[in-house]
Amino acid sequence: MKYKLSEENNINTIYLNGEIDMEVVDGIRAVIFPLIDNKKEVHINMKDVQYMDSSGISLIIESRKRAKENNSKVELKDISKPVEKVLTMAKKFL
Amino acid sequence: MSIETSDLNKISEKKDFLVNSASLKDVRSFSREVFDKLKLNPDLKEELVLAIAEAAQNIVKHAYKDVSTTTDRMVVRISCNEKLLEISFFDKGKPVEKEKIKHRAIDDIKPGGLGTFFIQQIMDSIVFKDGEDPWINNLVLTKKL
Numbered sequence: 331m332k333y334k335l336s337e338e339n340n341i342n343t344i345y346l347n348g349e350i351d352m353e354v355v356d357g358i359r360a361v362i363f364p365l366i367d368n369k370k371e372v373h374i375n376m377k378d379v380q381y382m383d384s385s386g387i388s389l390i391i392e393s394r395k396r397a398k399e400n401n402s403k404v405e406l407k408d409i410s411k412p413v414e415k416v417l418t419m420a421k422k423f424l
Numbered sequence: 425m426s427i428e429t430s431d432l433n434k435i436s437e438k439k440d441f442l443v444n445s446a447s448l449k450d451v452r453s454f455s456r457e458v459f460d461k462l463k464l465n466p467d468l469k470e471e472l473v474l475a476i477a478e479a480a481q482n483i484v485k486h487a488y489k490d491v492s493t494t495t496d497r498m499v500v501r502i503s504c505n506e507k508l509l510e511i512s513f514f515d516k517g518k519p520v521e522k523e524k525i526k527h528r529a530i531d532d533i534k535p536g537g538l539g540t541f542f543i544q545q546i547m548d549s550i551v552f553k554d555g556e557d558p559w560i561n562n563l564v565l566t567k568k569l
Contacts, residue, residue: 353448353449363563415470415471419545
């Protein structure tokens with residue numbers, strides 16, 4: 331899993347590239363959570379994510395909860411087809 | 425990878441993996457290779473890969489909970505005969521508490537249990553068995569193709 335980070339107009343965007351699973355999710359968390367804790371708005375760009383499992387869903391749920399507690403927000407952007415499919419399966423939890 | 429039988433309608437292949445999260449991408453690669461041989465459509469293939477990866481992840485997360493490193497290996501076997509797909513998992517971790525899983529209502533599922541929820545959505549049946557020596561757990565997933 332590779333990522334790229336950018337900041338524009340006080341919005342931090344993390345561009346994820348590759349497959350999101352249990353092995354890599356802690357690394358993504360370690361990038362996103364400090365931004366949220368600093369009350370930054372975070373966009374997660376998922377255009378180049380070819381696979382995501384329940385670990386990714388948990389990451390999204392935890393990030394949104396943490397953002398709410400910090401009066402910030404987390405948004406998903408450019409969702410790829412494989413990610414969209416998993417999000418649809420998990421929609422009752424999101 | 426061990427090939428037991430293989431033709432277009434009948435296939436049985438198995439592979440063992442070290443029990444850790446780094447093996448999950450290898451589990452997915454193995455599954456994709458087998459499903460390519462079965463010429464499954466891409467959407468179904470990726471759904472099945474997700475179900476298999478979630479089951480393997482459950483072994484790492486739950487059967488080996490509190491075990492930081494192990495040299496144990498888990499086996500994934502994918503068989504298809506007469507359009508019935510059977511995926512078996514064998515591990516030597518802590519015994520699965522079958523009743524807990526069996527009686528869990530969909531509405532009780534928390535984000536941590538999402539993997540099992542996905543497996544339930546994708547597969548037709550999920551059966552937890554006691555593993556035959558040397559295995560402790562044997563999970564069998566089936567789906568009519």
